[in-house]
Amino acid sequence: MSSELPALQADQLPQIDVDMLRATNDPGHKPRILLLYGSLRAQSYSRRAAEEAARILELLGCETRMFDPAGLPLPDSVDADHPKVAELRALSVWSEGMVWSSPERHGAMTGIMKTQIDWLPLSLQGGIRPTQGKTLAVMQVSGGSQSFNAVNQMRILGRWMRMVTIPNQSSIPKAWLEFDGEGRLPEGPFYARIVDVMEELVKFTWLVRGRSDYLTDRYSERVESAAEVHKRVSSKSG
Numbered sequence: 001m002s003s004e005l006p007a008l009q010a011d012q013l014p015q016i017d018v019d020m021l022r023a024t025n026d027p028g029h030k031p032r033i034l035l036l037y038g039s040l041r042a043q044s045y046s047r048r049a050a051e052e053a054a055r056i057l058e059l060l061g062c063e064t065r066m067f068d069p070a071g072l073p074l075p076d077s078v079d080a081d082h083p084k085v086a087e088l089r090a091l092s093v094w095s096e097g098m099v100w101s102s103p104e105r106h107g108a109m110t111g112i113m114k115t116q117i118d119w120l121p122l123s124l125q126g127g128i129r130p131t132q133g134k135t136l137a138v139m140q141v142s143g144g145s146q147s148f149n150a151v152n153q154m155r156i157l158g159r160w161m162r163m164v165t166i167p168n169q170s171s172i173p174k175a176w177l178e179f180d181g182e183g184r185l186p187e188g189p190f191y192a193r194i195v196d197v198m199e200e201l202v203k204f205t206w207l208v209r210g211r212s213d214y215l216t217d218r219y220s221e222r223v224e225s226a227a228e229v230h231k232r233v234s235s236k237s238g
Contacts (some may be wrong), residue, residue: 033099036066080119096135136161168193
């Protein structure tokens with residue numbers, strides 16, 4: 001995958017003021033962003049959009065990884081130690097933010113996209129979701145006219161996974177006309193929107209990480225944890 005961006009955007013790519021955003025206890029490494037896409041086609045425009053996003057993220061100082069959904073089984077059809085499931089879950093734990101890029105099929109995100117999200121565990125310890133407090137950007141591509149069905153659905157899922165879903169988003173209509181013969185998205189309004197979305201994602205990721213434990217700390221979870229501690233103490237003393 002070529003790391004070059006269209007010349008105009010490379011020259012004008014914004015420099016993010018990290019010092020203004022980072023927490024005092026920030027871990028210091030590059031922001032870790034996982035990218036998921038929702039099509040297995042050889043000419044997958046959702047993958048190509050994700051690849052453009054990854055190029056931009058890396059030039060904005062992030063470390064990126066992309067999960068290949070080929071071979072991922074249907075949810076609950078195998079144990080969680082299946083190699084593809086284990087790979088996806090490990091990447092989810094590694095990441096501090098995500099990009100979800102899906103085609104729209106029959107007015108919705110694809111089953112391939114939903115399968116990846118469904119394999120992310122709801123909890124690893126207690127009621128804490130492993131996605132809780134991570135940032136999320138959503139994008140979609142369409143074969144026809146402009147639509148926002150897939151991104152709207154992914155926003156609902158992001159909220160359910162307790163992720164910090166950024167306000168901006170990308171939707172590319174008639175994607176087969178927008179990408180060139182080399183699978184690149186040329187300079188233009190759709191490319192500029194992906195730059196906007198990735199810039200916003202990086203800013204939110206710097207702002208949230210190091211603070212996510214505080215920002216997503218919940219009263220109900222504190223009560224539940226206190227009750228569990230009380231129960232254990234009572235059982236030992238009894």
